[in-house]
Amino acid sequence: MEEIIRIPESRIGLIIGEGGKVKAELQKSFGAKLTINEDGTVEITGKEGLNIYKMKKAVEGIARGLSLDIVLNLCDDDYDLEIIHLEEILGKNKNILNRYKSRLIGSDGRIKKILEKKTGTDIAIHGKTVAILGKFEDIADAKSAIEMILQGNDFNSVFATLDNRMR
Structure with missing residues (x-):
């Protein structure tokens, strides 16, 4: 079985790693x-379809900014x-994309860190995408919170919603 994906050329080094360690x-x-x-x-080949699928997700995660340990x-x-494609939600206007990416990150990464802590996920914001890695139910909570922020909701109401779900 084989799967072929494309990653930005600038991210190839991250997939290979120093001395090929990440790839290995x-x-x-x-x-x-x-x-x-x-x-x-990137060509992914193997005998087990599930392994190929998981490796594809891992490569996509690294290409989006997640570390090897996380993927x-x-x-x-x-x-x-x-992976949330911001253009599908916000359109192609660069100023709007940058403004909402900044909202998701927060100053010194504060908002992103709070989202990760409250949902038990790892989040990477890179280019026009947001990558969320975690358990299925936690991803759903993180995605919902991110969508609320992208819709312009107040951070406190987003965090309160997450707190209520966690009870």
Whole structure:
């Protein structure tokens, strides 16, 4: 079985890692083979479809800014990665995209850290995307909170909603 994905050329080095360490760890952990081409094409091959799927998600997570340690959680069947494409929600206006990305991050990353802590997820904001890695139910909570922020809701009401869900 084979899966082919594209990642930005600027992110290839992150997938390979120093001395090929990241690539080797991904291959060992997910039991599939990675072939990374200079044009950003990544080929994932293996015998198990689930392993290929999980490695694809791991590569996408690293390309979006998550660390190797975090994406290795995808080895656990309870974990997944969801990517929110901001342009689909906010449109293509760069000023609007940057303003809402800044809202999601907060000063010194405060809002992002609170979202991660309250939902038990890891969040990476890169380019025009938000990547959320965590357990399925936690991803749903994080995605809902992010959508509320993107709709302009007050942070306190977003956090109160999360607190109520966690009870």
